[in-house]
Amino acid sequence: MRIQVFAVLKDFFKKEFELSANISNIADLRRYLSLENPNAAMVLNRCRFAVQDEFVTDQYPLTGDEHIVVIPPSSGG
Amino acid sequence: MDVITKKELDLVALLQQSHCPTAGAVVLFSGEVRNHNSGKQVKYLEYEAHTSMATKMIDEILQSARTRWNLSIALAQHRIGKVKITESAVVVITASVHRGEAYASNRYVIDRIKHEVPIWKCEYLEDGSKEWGGNCNCHKETGDVNKHVYEFEVL
Numbered sequence: 577m578r579i580q581v582f583a584v585l586k587d588f589f590k591k592e593f594e595l596s597a598n599i600s601n602i603a604d605l606r607r608y609l610s611l612e613n614p615n616a617a618m619v620l621n622r623c624r625f626a627v628q629d630e631f632v633t634d635q636y637p638l639t640g641d642e643h644i645v646v647i648p649p650s651s652g653g
Numbered sequence: 654m655d656v657i658t659k660k661e662l663d664l665v666a667l668l669q670q671s672h673c674p675t676a677g678a679v680v681l682f683s684g685e686v687r688n689h690n691s692g693k694q695v696k697y698l699e700y701e702a703h704t705s706m707a708t709k710m711i712d713e714i715l716q717s718a719r720t721r722w723n724l725s726i727a728l729a730q731h732r733i734g735k736v737k738i739t740e741s742a743v744v745v746i747t748a749s750v751h752r753g754e755a756y757a758s759n760r761y762v763i764d765r766i767k768h769e770v771p772i773w774k775c776e777y778l779e780d781g782s783k784e785w786g787g788n789c790n791c792h793k794e795t796g797d798v799n800k801h802v803y804e805f806e807v808l
Contacts, residue, residue, distance in 0.1 A: 622798055631799070649790070650788070653731075653767035
């Protein structure tokens with residue numbers, strides 16, 4: 577799966593990267609990323625996730641082919 | 654018009670496009686970069702967006718406002734990249750028969766943009782440091798990153 581991150585998450589991860597780990601859903605992905613980089617855990621807990629430009633829940637199943645966007649809390653305006 | 658743009662926002666041109674025979678009220682909100690935040694001196698801001706999602710979400714928010722307040726015009730544009738002090742980072746224009754709907758809908762649009770749309774600001778401070786700032790913190794109150802406390806509902 578391809579992971580894309582934005583804003584403050586770029587301080588912790590590459591802007592885009594491939595992940596080949598066995599990850600079954602968004603909740604797993606959130607946990608995996610938090611373990612990879614514990615300093616990002618607090619932000620990751622507040623992030624929304626999107627697949628194909630649509631927000632998805634923690635239960636959303638992943639097959640490994642998805643493009644997943646990790647979206648920190650908004651701060652536009 | 655690109656909803657998300659790297660170019661300077663042309664408020665005058667946008668207002669000029671927003672006159673309408675059915676509208677007795679036009680409200681323009683410009684969110685501008687100020688030189689201080691939380692007691693710190695701000696040099697400039699850099700905005701970034703997930704452009705495809707942000708564009709789609711702003712379009713949906715504008716459509717929702719048009720329907721809810723029966724607006725003649727609803728438009729919004731958000732800038733990304735470096736935005737200097739006093740420059741406009743976001744503009745929302747609403748036009749309606751009477752001013753009540755124009756004010757209320759304008760507030761609704763900007764509040765939803767700020768809370769929901771994937772756009773982020775990074776503050777570059779006078780002391781040389783930078784901070785990703787001004788995040789939506791509603792989850793602390795609602796316990797859910799998808800549920801927000803909107804100013805237009807509280808006021």
